[in-house]
Amino acid sequence: MKKLTIKLSILAIATAFITSCNPFEIDEIQDPNNPSVGSVSNNASKEQIQFLITGLESRHRGYVSNVTRAWGTFGREIWNLNASDPRNQTDWLGQNGRVPDRSYFGFGNTGGGSWATPYQAIKQADVLIVAGENTENITTASKSAAVGFAKTIQGYQFMIPANWVYSNGIRVDVKDALNPGPFVSYTAALDAIKVILDEGDQALQAAGSGDFPFTLTSGFDNFKxxxxxxxxxxxxxxxxxxxRKDWSGVLTALDGSFMELNGDLNAGPTHPYGAAPDVFNPIYYLPNAPVNSIIVVHPSMLDDATPNDKRVAEKFFKRDEPVLVTTDAGSLVGQYQDGRWKSNTDPIPYIRNEELILLKAEAHAQLDQSTEAIQAINIIRNAAGIGSYTGSSSKEALIDEILYQRRYSLWAEPWGHRWIDARRYDRLNEIDTSYDKGTIFTEFPHPQAELSWDEYKGD
Known part of the structure; x- marks a missing residue:
């Protein structure tokens, strides 16, 4: 694992992208000890393919810090308190009339980690696909395995920019860095991502039924x-x-997933972290540390909690001394911090069995299959210690219940589920802004740097 960690860190540096002008272009690697893009594009060695796979794992986690903080703030799951840079509060909370623009804090010119980083992972996967397809140094099955892995990660990563800009649309065709394709609508982007994921699944199936022929980090323990x-x-x-609101498609996909109704709710792949030369868990904070820059639980999460909910007890750590940050719209007080992590090297899950069971509940509710929906809901409720569901079996009531359970089951996971959930159900106006007097954003415009690239390309 130590050797892999070193390789992962080297690849993260060696395959750096040019993000200041074009987030879709990859550097020509000058390090003679690691593969350049040119060298892996034609008859790459198995070791070079391995480097690309390990590097892709590193790219795959690059979004975690900024997306968790920003989207969690937009959905008022958390406050990302930061006394040294008030934009974490004023801008992300939309205080005093602030609205997203093309250079918004943490996103546009100041937030490469939010917009460019997913595309960097996507391009890293493109390099892996080309390398896998154009080499005679690995078997046909191994080629399919590499391509399937790459497209699986691509599908995940494309959903990040798609949900940032929402109706403004994203580029999906970015294979040619000097001539990327046009922006497509949110709906078209999701349809294109489905094709990518389906192609990834088909490639993995074509690779056979044995072990994945390359080495993966501990993030894929139990999934190798x-x-x-x-x-x-x-x-x-x-x-x-x-x-996509394809509810039958949700259930079909779940049938092929790792969902297990009676299984460990935390089961699933993770983003691994470690000490140098790796990086630490980016959302871990020492309990009760005397800091004024920290992720805290949004007060509404405590206000709306069901009594004796184990998720509240396990995830929310009450500090001895609250964190206080003063903004130009008033003071924000964080009494609870994230209590999920035991250390700064804990892995972070990015999709878990608990989410899959809740997706099953949602799909059944949408298909007017209330009995199956309630069965899935009760698995989550009973695990949380709050007893079985006793409310109405109408679709509307079940969706209310599912969204509520998602707030606590998926709190502050590296996706910002509540913000996206509220948007896809037209409930952004239900998010509580009374504590910060802010605004709930619907979407972001394209970063100025990307539009500037279109102007540059046209010259």
Missing amino acids: TLGKLRQINRAISARLNAY
């Missing part, structure tokens, strides 16, 4: 066979199909 990787692909597809 081709069949298990297909389960991750299908789990991601289930999330995507919920956004």
Whole structure:
């Protein structure tokens, strides 16, 4: 694992992208000890393919810090308190009339980690696909395995920019860095992502049924066979199909996923972290540390909680001394911090069995299959110690219940589920802004740097 960690860190540096002008272009690598793009494009060695796979794992986690903080703030799951840079409060909370623009804090010119980083992972995957397809140094099955892995990660990563800009649309065709394709609508983008994920699943299936022929980090513990990787692909597809409102498609994808109704709710792949030369868990904070820059639980999460909910007790750590940050719109007080992590090297899950069970509940509710929906809801409720559901079996009531359970089951996971959930159900106006007097954003415009690239390309 130490050797892999070193390789992962080297690849993260060695395959750096040019993000200041064109987020879709990859540097020509000058390090003679690591593969350049040119060298891996034609008859790459198995070791070079391995480097690209490990580097893709590193790219795959690059979004975590900024997306967790920003989207969690937009959905008022958290406040990202930061006394040294008030924009974490004033801009992200939309205080005093602030609205997203093309250079918004944490996104546009000041937030490459939010917009460019997913595309960097997508392009890293493109390099892996080309390398895998154009080499005679690995078997046909291994080629399919590499392509399937790459497209699975691509599908996940494309959903990040798609949900940032929403109706403004994203580029999906970015294979040619000097001539990327046009922006397509949110709906068209989701449909294109489905094709990518389906192609990834088909490639993994074509690779056979044994072990994945390359080495993966501990983030894929329990998922290192081709069949298990297909389960991750299908789990991601289930999330995507919920956004597409393809409820039968959700259930079909879940049937091929790692969902287990009576299984560990925390089961699923993770983003691993570690000490140098790796990086630490970016959202871990020492309990009760005397800081004024920290992720805290939004007060409404406590206000709206069901009494004796185990999720509240397990996830929310009450500090001895609250964190206070003063903004130009008033003071924000954080009494609870994130209590999920035992150390700064804990892995972060990015899709879990608990989410899949809730997706099953949602799909059944949308299909007017209330009995199946309630069965899935009760698995979550009973695990949380709050007893079985006793409310109405109408679709509207069940969706209310599912969205409520998602708030607590998926709190502050590296996706910002509540913000996206509220938007896809036209409930952004239900998010509580009374504590910060802010605004709930619907979407962001394209960053100025990307539009400037179109102008540059046209010259």
